Amino acid sequence: MSIPFLSLALDGPQLVELLADDAAIRRWDELPSAFSVLGVERVDGSGAREATVDASVAAAILAGRTTRARFLVAASPTRDHPYNLARRVASLGHLSRGRSGVIFGDHDPYAPAGDPWTTTDVGFTRGEQIADALRAVRALEQSWPYESVVGDLDTGIFVQSNLIRHVDHDGLHRTAGPLTVPEPPTGASVTAWLATDRVPAIPGDETDLVIGAGGAVRIVDADAAEAWSGEASDGGGLLLLRGRPGSTLAELLDAAESLAGRTRPVGDGPLRQVLDLSVPSRPAVGRAAFPQPQPHAVL
Numbered sequence: 001m002s003i004p005f006l007s008l009a010l011d012g013p014q015l016v017e018l019l020a021d022d023a024a025i026r027r028w029d030e031l032p033s034a035f036s037v038l039g040v041e042r043v044d045g046s047g048a049r050e051a052t053v054d055a056s057v058a059a060a061i062l063a064g065r066t067t068r069a070r071f072l073v074a075a076s077p078t079r080d081h082p083y084n085l086a087r088r089v090a091s092l093g094h095l096s097r098g099r100s101g102v103i104f105g106d107h108d109p110y111a112p113a114g115d116p117w118t119t120t121d122v123g124f125t126r127g128e129q130i131a132d133a134l135r136a137v138r139a140l141e142q143s144w145p146y147e148s149v150v151g152d153l154d155t156g157i158f159v160q161s162n163l164i165r166h167v168d169h170d171g172l173h174r175t176a177g178p179l180t181v182p183e184p185p186t187g188a189s190v191t192a193w194l195a196t197d198r199v200p201a202i203p204g205d206e207t208d209l210v211i212g213a214g215g216a217v218r219i220v221d222a223d224a225a226e227a228w229s230g231e232a233s234d235g236g237g238l239l240l241l242r243g244r245p246g247s248t249l250a251e252l253l254d255a256a257e258s259l260a261g262r263t264r265p266v267g268d269g270p271l272r273q274v275l276d277l278s279v280p281s282r283p284a285v286g287r288a289a290f291p292q293p294q295p296h297a298v299l
Contacts, residue, residue, distance in 0.1 A: 003262075003263065003264045004218070004238050004239040004263055004264060005033070005034035005238045005239065005263060005264050005266060005274075005275070006031070006032065006033045006034065006239055006241065006256060006259055006260065006263035006264075006266075007033055007034050007035050007036065007037070007217065007238055007239060007240045007241065008028075008031070008033055008035075008036040008037070008240070008241050008242075008252060008256055009036070009037045009040035009044075009219075009240050009241065009242040009243070010036055010037065010038055010039070010040060010249070010252070011039070011040050011041045011046075011049055011052075011243070011245070012039060012041060012048075012049040012050075012051050012052025012053065013049050013050060013051045013052070013246075013248075013249075014243065014247075014248070014249040014252060015038055015039060015052070015053055015055070015058050016051045016052070016053055017248065017249040017250075018058075018062075018249055019053065019058060019061060019062070021249075022065075024249055024250075024253070025062065025065055025066065027253055028066075028069055028253065029065075029066040029067065029068050029069045030068070031069075031253070031256055031257070031260070032260050032263065032265055032266050033069075033070075033256065033266065034070065034238060034266050034271075034274055034275060035070040035071055035072055035101070035271055035274075035275075036069065036070070036071045036072070037071070037072045037074060037103055037194070037211075037240065038055040038058055038059055038062075038071050038072065038073055038074060039052065039053075039054075039055035039058070039073070039074035040074060040194075040242065041074075041109065041245075042055065042074035042075075042076060042105075042108045042109070042110065043074045043075075043076070043103055043104060043105025043106055043108070043194045044105060044106060044194055044196060044212075044242075045105070045106035045107070045196045045197075045198060045199075046245060047109050047245075048109040048110055049245065052110060055073040055074045055075070056073050056075070056088045056092065059071055059073045059092050059095075059096070059100055060091075060092060060095055063092060063095040063096040063099065063100065064095065066099075067268075068099075068268050069099065070096075070099040070100065070101075070270075070271040070274065071096075071099065071100055071101075072100070072101045072102060072103040072190070072192050072271075073088070073089070073092065073100065073101070073102050073103065074103055074105070074108075075088075075089075075102050075103065075104060076104070076107065076108035076111055077104070077115075077117060077129060077130060077132075077133035077173065078107060078108060078111045078112075078114070078115055078116070078117070078129075079108050079110070079111035079112075081117045081173065082117070082133045082136035082137050082140065082169070082173050082175060083136075083140060083175050083179075085102065085133070085137050086136070086137045086140035086141050086179055086181075087179060087180065087181055089101075089102045089137060089141055089189050090140075090141045090179060090181040090182070090183065090184060090189070091181055092189070093141075093183075093184030093186065093189045094181075094184050094185075097184075097185075097186065097270065098184055098185075098186025098187070098189075098269075098270025098271060098272065098273070099269075099270060099271055100189060100190075100271065101189045101190030101191060101192060101208075101271050101272075102137065102189060102190075102191055102192070103191075103192040103193065103194055103211070104130045104133070104134055104191075104192070104193055104194070104207075105130070105193065105194035105195070105196065105199060106126070106194070106196045106198055106199050107126065115129065117173055118172045118173060124172060126198065126199045127199050127200060128172065129172055130193070130199065131206050132171040132172040132173055133172075133173055134191055134193075134206060134207060135169070135171065135206065135283075136167070136169040136171065136173050136175050137191070138188060138191060138280065138283065139167045139169060139283040140167050140169075140175060140178070140179045141179060141183055141188055141189060142183055142188055142280075142282050142283060143164060143165050143166070143167045143178040143179050143183075143289075144164045144178050144179055144180075144181065144182040144183055145163050145164070145182070145183055145282070146182055146183040146184065146185050146187075147163075148160040148161070148163040148164060148182070149182055154295075155295035155296070156295060156296045157293045157295060159293070160293060161289070161290035161291075161293050162288045162290055162291060162292045162293065163288070164178045164288065164289040164290060165178060165286060165287070165288060165289060166178060166286040166287050166288075166289050167179070167283075167286065168286050177289060178289045186270040186272065186273075187272065187279050188272075188279065188280050189271075189272075190208045190209060190271045190272050190275070190277060191207045191208050191209070192207060192208060192209040192210070192211060193206075193207045193209070193210050193211065193215070194211045194212055195210055195211065195212040195213045195214055195215055196212065196213070197213075200213065200214065201213070201214045201215055208272075208275075208277050208280070209238075209275070209277070211238075211240055216238060217238040217239070217240050218238070218239055218240065219240045219242055220239055220240065220241055220242070221241075221242060221243075221244065222241050222242065222243040222244070222247060222251060222252050222255035222256075223243075223244060223255075225241060225255040225256075225258050225259050238275075239259075239263065241255055241256055241259065243255070
């Protein structure tokens with residue numbers, strides 16, 4: 001069995017603590033961890049906490065106050081439409097220079113009941129809903145290729161806009177047109193899935209990373225960190241350290257530091273690079289959103 005990477009799961013109260021404490025942010029940023037899940041209770045089925053903050057807002061703040069830390073933002077298609085999620089994911093990819101990604105999972109306990117964004121009355125599973133939203137988010141993020149931004153002073157062409165494609169997703173969720181944010185320069189953001197008994201992992205290559213049952217990432221309770229044997233799960237190469245509900249950020253960071261010498265060293269860089277994840281192929285999307293730009297004289 002390989003020595004695993006270390007990862008952390010922060011719930012709402014721990015995330016609130018982190019944002020309020022510069023020393024804790026520095027300590028978290030210096031941990032030899034592959035990534036942290038921000039707002040884990042939004043995807044693991046454990047229920048609401050007494051305090052929370054939107055994970056994407058927290059990530060935007062932390063991206064500017066850290067240099068090494070990587071993070072997955074907990075997201076739910078029952079709270080946000082895939083188009084809105086894709087804009088946040090792509091924007092965070094730019095802000096963090098590729099150190100971010102998105103994670104889907106069980107129902108967000110802070111979201112209203114029901115599925116306001118789906119377009120069918122036919123029964124579908126929670127897993128099918130998330131998988132459909134995930135496909136839409138990834139296709140939208142890749143609809144405006146980063147390489148199309150050329151800034152050519154000789155021709156006066158800033159963007160090769162004919163490379164921007166429509167993403168007319170027509171599944172459980174519907175989208176039309178391209179995203180209004182270009183793809184991050186580091187490529188498509190990492191997408192992850194936290195599997196639970198209610199929402200098992202989706203098959204195939206729909207996502208980059210599966211956490212929990214049947215996935216490559218094993219979940220370990222922080223209380224058991226000292227007794228952990230130092231081995232990854234079968235076929236796994238990552239370890240997600242999760243505190244019990246009510247545990248403090250300091251307790252989680254203490255447990256993470258106690259494991260640092262028994263987990264795989266990590267360097268700096270984008271999340272996809274650190275985890276050695278292949279770049280997803282660009283989805284076969286629709287027509288060009290704009291005509292071929294024409295050169296013009298530059299004064």
